[in-house]
Every structure is written in C-alpha cells, then in structure tokens.
Amino acid sequence: MDLSNMMTETRNPDTMHLDEVSPLQIVTAMNREDRKVPLAIEAVLPQIAAAVEAVETAFRNGGRLFYLGAGTSGRLGVLDASECPPTFGVDHGMVVGLIAGGDRALRFPIEGAEDSRELGR
Secondary structure, rough: OOOOOHHHHOOHHHHOOOHHHOOHHHHHHHHHHHHHHHHHHHHOOOHHHHHHHHHHHHHHOOOOOEEEEEEEHHHHHHHHHHHHHHHHHOOOOOOEEOOOOOOOOHOOOOOOOHHHHHHHH
C-alpha cells in the first residue's frame, strides 16, 4: 500500500517553519489548525451518528466495540477503552483497545507497526 499520497503522511504546508518563529506564532498556528477540527467533524456528522447507532445496536445485542490503532491514535484508543468500565459501569471486554505492536507499543514507539501485518496481528 502506497501511503505517500495520504494527507496524514505529509507535512502541513501551513506549519513548515515552526522552528523559525516565536512561541506566540507557534501557538497561534496550532490554534488556527485546531479550529479546523470542528469543521471537519461537522461535515461528517451523519456518518458519525450512523456509527454510534451501529455500536448501540451491537451493544444491545451483546456485541463489543474494538478500537484498533497504531502509534498515538492506538494509545488513545487503548486509554479510552480502559476508561469505559469505571466511567460507564460496563464489563471489561465490552470495549477493547488494541494497538499495533502490542503492549510494548503503549510505552515505546514501534516504528512501522501500522504498516506491518505481523505487528498488527
């Protein structure tokens, strides 16, 4: 799979020179980029609602939710899944977080884990 054309695998042209600007300019650029998130989410609210409905249906039928990810997104998925039992009173295992590279990848970077079928397994 060629990931070179994916936006997530490229540098942001609007923040190419963070190493050359003041701290105020850095945090201003970060804030400007952060403002894009709610707009991007707004554009896909129907799809998000459909996913929520599908998960609700699965839960009501005894199903589970699996978070699968790599790197930071995988770590956040595992963290979020681990908070579901104490926060919502659900059984451990109802929401499961899995990270490419396994438990070690929670604490240490496992470069390339997201691209490896073996580490993903």
